[in-house]
Amino acid sequence: MSIHLNLELTDHCNIRCRMCSQSLRDEAHGVPHRFMAWETWRQSLQGLAGMEDEVHLCPHWLGEPTIHPQFDRFVEYAFAVNPGNRLFREFKLHTNAVVFGEERARLLIRLANSPGMAADTFRTVHFSIDAHSPAVYADVKGADRGAQVYRNVARFLRLREELGGLRPHATLAFVVQPGNAHEARAFRDHWRDLLRGLGREVDQSWDWPAREVDTIYFRPLNAGNQEDMDALHARVCRELGIAPPGVEQRLRAAESF
Numbered sequence: 001m002s003i004h005l006n007l008e009l010t011d012h013c014n015i016r017c018r019m020c021s022q023s024l025r026d027e028a029h030g031v032p033h034r035f036m037a038w039e040t041w042r043q044s045l046q047g048l049a050g051m052e053d054e055v056h057l058c059p060h061w062l063g064e065p066t067i068h069p070q071f072d073r074f075v076e077y078a079f080a081v082n083p084g085n086r087l088f089r090e091f092k093l094h095t096n097a098v099v100f101g102e103e104r105a106r107l108l109i110r111l112a113n114s115p116g117m118a119a120d121t122f123r124t125v126h127f128s129i130d131a132h133s134p135a136v137y138a139d140v141k142g143a144d145r146g147a148q149v150y151r152n153v154a155r156f157l158r159l160r161e162e163l164g165g166l167r168p169h170a171t172l173a174f175v176v177q178p179g180n181a182h183e184a185r186a187f188r189d190h191w192r193d194l195l196r197g198l199g200r201e202v203d204q205s206w207d208w209p210a211r212e213v214d215t216i217y218f219r220p221l222n223a224g225n226q227e228d229m230d231a232l233h234a235r236v237c238r239e240l241g242i243a244p245p246g247v248e249q250r251l252r253a254a255e256s257f
């Protein structure tokens, strides 16, 4: 059996996505936002030794993990103490890629392709992007960071090829909503063409990525008017040619987050 473990490095975030309640409140767990202490991280990881179940680790729940002041140190330590996968079998990162410079990209690619652990330990970086143009990014994500995010993600993808790294695979995610649905095709075309140009296999998906390859992932929005949002998502996915028959009914069974 496997256990999915989210060790939340922080519940702070540096942007304010429309679709995220995290951006609407000053606290997320009944106390002011915080950053995880080093000793908490170290002891949490060491406490995984000897677990019978396979641990799938993600340093994120709410908030944006990469804005932790010691994010790089935390992640580097996790891999340094995991030879032979003694503490965790899989690792994945979710990020908005606002604070995602070249050194960080190089570090993550190096860790993902380092010997001494199963080759598919660091499987995925999930990039929450949700827009194509800077204007729509600013509207949907609540911050004028669209061009910066596109540069950061593209640099990461190119560096991964330059460094000869297979992993981590990238998920380019787009939560379909009224403010960005008209940009879904441009988003898909941009990232598909960039990845194909790098010689990568690319999936396009209406549901959580099922295969271990780079994937452009269109997610439905969780909202009060769920039927409307599912219908919008289904329409966009049909227009992109990636929706299976009856996609609306399948969505709720799969859940969107």
Ligand code: SF4
Pocket: 013, 014, 015, 016, 017, 020, 021, 022, 023, 062, 063, 064, 096, 128
């Ligand atoms: S980047 Fe993530 S945590 Fe931050 S507001 Fe957007 S969805 Fe929420």
